[in-house]
Amino acid sequence: MTFENTAEFARQLDASDPLASYRDQFHFPALEGQQVIYFTGNSLGLQPKRTAAFVEEIMKDWRELAVEGHFYADKPWWDYHERLAGPLSRVVGAKPSEITVMNTLTVNLHLLMVSFYRPSAKRYKILCEEKAFPSDQYMFQSQIRYHGLEVSDTLVEVRKREGEHHWRTEDVLAKIDEVGDELALVLLGGVNYYNGQVFDMEAITRAGKAAGAYVGWDLAHAVGNVELALHEWDVDFAAWCSYKYMNSGPGNASGVYIHERYHGRTDIPRFEGWWGTKKETRFLMQPAFDPMENADAWQISNAPVLALAPYLASLEMFEEVGMPALIAKRNLIVSYLEFILREIGKEVGSVFEIITPEARGTQLSVFLHGEGRSLFDYLMQQGVITDWREPNVIRLAPAPFYCSFEDMYRFGQILKKGIQKT
Incomplete structure (x- = not known):
C-alpha cells in the first residue's frame, strides 16, 4: 500500500x-x-464502556445476596476466575487448563520463581536482558540473595552490541550456549518495554530448554499485542499484567501460564493456599493440600472478583475480534x-x-x-x-x-x- x-x-x-x-x-x-490522541495503551489501556456493567453486576449481587453470592450469583464468585481461562488461552496460545489469574505481575513472578528457580551448586545462573524492567531486576536480585548467592556471579545479562538499540537473537542464543550447564533459568521480557522489540521467544525457549534450564517469560508488553503460542513453544511458565493492552484497569490482576507437564504434582516446590486445593474437597477444611490438577494449583487466596470483572469485560471484546x-x-x-x-x-x-x-x-x-x-x-x-x-x-x-x-x-x-x- x-x-x-x-x-x-x-x-x-x-x-x-x-x-x-x-x-x-x-x-x-x-x-x-x-x-485526545492516546499513545499509552502500553502503560494503561483505556476503559471499555461495557466494564461498568460487569462491575455493577458484582456490586448488585453483593447488595442482594451478600455471602451467598459466592455460590448463587449469576457468575458465582468462588469460581469467577475460571471464566477468564478460556479467552486468555486463545490470546496467549495455551490450553485453558494452563491459565490462571491471580495477584499482580511481580508477585506472580516471585511465586513462579519458587517453582522454577531451584539453584544447585552447579546449575544456578539466571539469564535476562540488560536493563530489564526495574521490577524484574529487583525480583531477580532479591531472589538471588534469598538463596544465599551473589548477584554479580549469578545474574547474566545479554547486552546489545555497541552502538545498536536492539538485541540480536544470535547473541541471546550464544550467551545461553556460553553459560551452558550452569544455567538454571532463562527469564526475559517477551517485548522490551523501552524499545518495543519482540524477542524470538520460540528460538530462545528452544535453546534454553536444550541447555537444561527452565524458561519463562514476562509478557507484560506482549499479551494482547503480539502473536503468542506458549504451549506450542514449550514454555515452562509466563506471567503478565492486564492493564496495558488488555484494558482491565490500573494495577489490575495478573495472568499466569504454567505448562501442563507441571499440573497435578505434589512434589513441585510451590507456595500454597486454600484456593489452590481441589474444589471438591476445599470446604472440608482438610489439613493436607490436595492440588487442583491445572494452573489453579498456584492460586493462594480467593479471587478478587471486583478486580476480575473489568478483565472479563475486556476479554469479551478479544473474543469478539x-x-x-x-x-x-x-x-x-x-x-x-x-x-x-x-x-x-x-x-x-x-x-x-x-x-x-x-x-x-x-x-x-x-x-x-x-x-x-x-x-x-x-x-x-x-x-x-x-x-x-x-x-x-x-x-x-x-x-x-x-x-x-x-x-x-x-x-x-x-x-x-x-x-x-x-
Whole structure:
C-alpha cells in the first residue's frame, strides 16, 4: 500500500477498518472538547464502556445476596476466575487448563520463581536482558540473595552490541550456549518495554530448554499485542499484567501460564493456599493440600472478583475480534505511523531515529535527535498522550482497538508544529 500524509487518506483507512466501531466502545479523555490522541495503551489501556456493567453486576449481587453470592450469583464468585481461562488461552496460545489469574505481575513472578528457580551448586545462573524492567531486576536480585548467592556471579545479562538499540537473537542464543550447564533459568521480557522489540521467544525457549534450564517469560508488553503460542513453544511458565493492552484497569490482576507437564504434582516446590486445593474437597477444611490438577494449583487466596470483572469485560471484546484481526490492524496502523514520522522528519529537517526494530508489536520508540523534553511537553499540552523515557525517547503505542488512522495524521501535524515552536 502506498501511504499518503493527508487527512483524506487517513479517513479512507478508517472507513475501511473492520475494527473502527470499537473506538466508540471506549472512554477517551478529552482536551477542549476533543478526544485526545492516546499513545499509552502500553502503560494503561483505556476503559471499555461495557466494564461498568460487569462491575455493577458484582456490586448488585453483593447488595442482594451478600455471602451467598459466592455460590448463587449469576457468575458465582468462588469460581469467577475460571471464566477468564478460556479467552486468555486463545490470546496467549495455551490450553485453558494452563491459565490462571491471580495477584499482580511481580508477585506472580516471585511465586513462579519458587517453582522454577531451584539453584544447585552447579546449575544456578539466571539469564535476562540488560536493563530489564526495574521490577524484574529487583525480583531477580532479591531472589538471588534469598538463596544465599551473589548477584554479580549469578545474574547474566545479554547486552546489545555497541552502538545498536536492539538485541540480536544470535547473541541471546550464544550467551545461553556460553553459560551452558550452569544455567538454571532463562527469564526475559517477551517485548522490551523501552524499545518495543519482540524477542524470538520460540528460538530462545528452544535453546534454553536444550541447555537444561527452565524458561519463562514476562509478557507484560506482549499479551494482547503480539502473536503468542506458549504451549506450542514449550514454555515452562509466563506471567503478565492486564492493564496495558488488555484494558482491565490500573494495577489490575495478573495472568499466569504454567505448562501442563507441571499440573497435578505434589512434589513441585510451590507456595500454597486454600484456593489452590481441589474444589471438591476445599470446604472440608482438610489439613493436607490436595492440588487442583491445572494452573489453579498456584492460586493462594480467593479471587478478587471486583478486580476480575473489568478483565472479563475486556476479554469479551478479544473474543469478539480475535488476535489475528487485532494484529492485522496493528501492523497497518504502526506502518502508517512510521510513514508519518518519516514524512514529518523530511518536512522539518529533523531526524527521528526509530529505535524499535522490525520485530515489533504496536510500539514505536523514537529517539528525538536535536529535540528534548520541551517537545514532549508540547505534545501533552496539545492532547497527545504519550510517554517520555530518558534520555530522549518518546514511546508511541497506537492500540488497534481504539486508535484511528486519523489520529496518526493529526499527531504528525501537531508534531510538526511542536518542532517548529520548540
